[in-house]
Amino acid sequence: MEQIETDVCVIGAGSGGLSVAYAASQMGARTVLIERGRMGGDCLNYGCVPSKALIASAKATWGQAHSGVFGIASVTPQIDYAAIKDHIAGVIGAIAPIDSQERYESLGVRVIREHARFVSDRELQAGEVRIRARRFVVAAGSSPLVPPIPGLNETPYLTNETIFDLREKPEHLIVVGGGPIGVELAQAHVRLGCKVTLIEGAKALGKDDPELSVIVLDRLRDEGVDLREGSEVSRVSGSAGAVEVETKDGRKVGGTHLLMAVGRSANVDGLDLEKAGVKFGRKGLEVGDDLRTTNRRIYAVGDIAGRMQFTHVAGYHAGVVVRPILLGVRARATQDHLPWVTYADPELAQVGLTEEQARGTYGDRLTVVRFRYAENDRAQAERRTTGLIKVMVVRGRPVGASIVGASAGELIGTWSLAIANKLKMRAISNMVAPYPTLSEINKRAAGAYFSPALFDNPRLKRAVRLVQRLLP
Incomplete structure (x- = not known):
């Protein structure tokens, strides 16, 4: 040895x-x-990388079928599920040498x-x-995580470690678990032409701000996902190509494939x-x-x-x-500045406290500022106007930010930076964002924090009128 x-x-x-x-x-x-x-672990081989590659294929499919708004004729996409899996393998292969x-x-x-x-x-x-x-x-x-659901051990099921091995498109995918993994894979597959049922025992995307998460969930429903919340699974059964899921409320749903996405x-x-x-x-x-x-x-x-x-x-x-x-230097891990993102369309991102958490912690000291995507010119130009940002502010400092909308995962980084470095809202409002970009949403949200003091202040307005009379 x-x-x-x-x-x-x-x-x-x-x-x-x-x-x-x-x-x-x-x-x-x-x-x-x-x-x-x-x-490379889970992320490279079974998680972040393959799922985002799959989402990219689904987004391209969705774009072909919904291009009419840009003056380009929509077409019915020709989906080659096996080729999509080759694309995913290619992405993994390109990154693998680094790991x-x-x-x-x-x-x-x-x-x-x-x-x-x-x-x-x-x-x-x-x-x-x-x-x-x-x-x-x-x-x-x-x-x-594989929960102790009656019948699960005798029924074929997929997880994020096996679903990317499929070469034939599922006819009807039943997803158990309404967290980020379940939501992302449910939307991707419905966009790729699968029938999808998503079952969640409590509230889907339950860790996120409900005002924002409902926007994502409504989009899933609009795109054809049969979303069943508050439906705890009581039993599963079946064989390859024919599985059935029963919930405690007595409802049953049959499909061809079962994906378990209930946690880690x-x-x-x-x-x-x-x-x-x-x-x-x-x-x-x-x-x-x-x-x-x-x-x-x-x-x-x-x-x-x-x-x-x-x-x-x-x-x-x-x-x-x-x-x-x-x-030999002391260091400690904190979590206040650590963001997370659900890469659905629209994306859902969070850092720090949600509004509910912030109100419970800070009460009347909390100020919540908002800005809608529809008021951003780049979002209008690209027809991506669904979404909003909420920033939770205490004494001029952000303690949390919630974003739902296009590129929310990119935008949330600004607020992680601010919270990590204890920056004030003034630092964000002083930023000059190039026009037209979605990054202006962050700046406009910071500006919204100062707007009441600037534009709804009678004393300031009287002072400005006085200065105007005194100026030569």
Whole structure:
């Protein structure tokens, strides 16, 4: 058995693990990276990348069928589902070399493609290799949550890890779960000509501002998605090509394919964390704000850290832990400035507090400012006028922003920057946005915060009239 002593050992080659391994190796630390599956993790192979590539195909299809408003004859798209999957594979293939074993080995990282399990508080086993490290970073990610629904184990179903392997278009896709994954894949498939039923036990997009999320959900309904909220699944049954879902209200729906999109489960099984003295639960490892576990030598980043489960959060976590691990500098992870986006059409983005959360925290000190997409000239030019922005402001500082509309995921970054750096609304209003761009929406929202003081102020108006009389 081979014995390795190293400075940093990373478990998991997803976004967070790759970022830690890259930083550690480039800053001179001896680094070992362990990955039992595909390099790049869930995001590259089963999540963000393939889903956004699928959404791009669906958007192109939608554009062909709805181009009449631009003076171009609409056509019935000819959809080649297998070719769409080739497109997705091509996108993954273009990105894969950046995350590849060969690249990381060229950077000096020892890459081991085995399952990792702890054997003591500072050693782990990976295949025939025993690794002893000064510090460990667990970045093992998460997997699709499979709930204990009666009949599910006997019924064929898909998850985000298997749906992109389909080569034939589903005739009728039943999606269970109305979160971002379920909503995105439901809309994409209905645009690609599938019949789609989306079942959610509570409220679809329930973590987002309901005033904004309803705009997205109404669009799904308009496009043909049979959306059933408040319908908890009680049983599933069937075989390949013929599945049936029954809900507790007694309704049944039959389809050809079943997609389970009810959440994520941290990949804690098989790591033997108990042997390392690391406490954990269903949501992941127990960590402090410094992302250190109950074993001072072991940190956790990304989905398995039990916090927000997004690729960009894993990357952020990596930046937090490399400071104490490599430089001995204290660092802590916060969440106030971390955005999330549902890449439906229109997009739905959030950072910081929603209006409801902000009112519960700040009460009468809260000011909510709004600006509609319909008042933006670029949105008008491109016929993308559905949407609005809401910014929650306390004493001149934004504490949250909610956006629904075209490119909401791009626009939300400004508010993440403002919250992270404790900027005031004045900083956003002072920004000069090029015309005509959707980015003017952010500036106009900031301007709306100051408008009452400027334009609804009798004293200011009297002062201006006085100045006008005194000016030569």
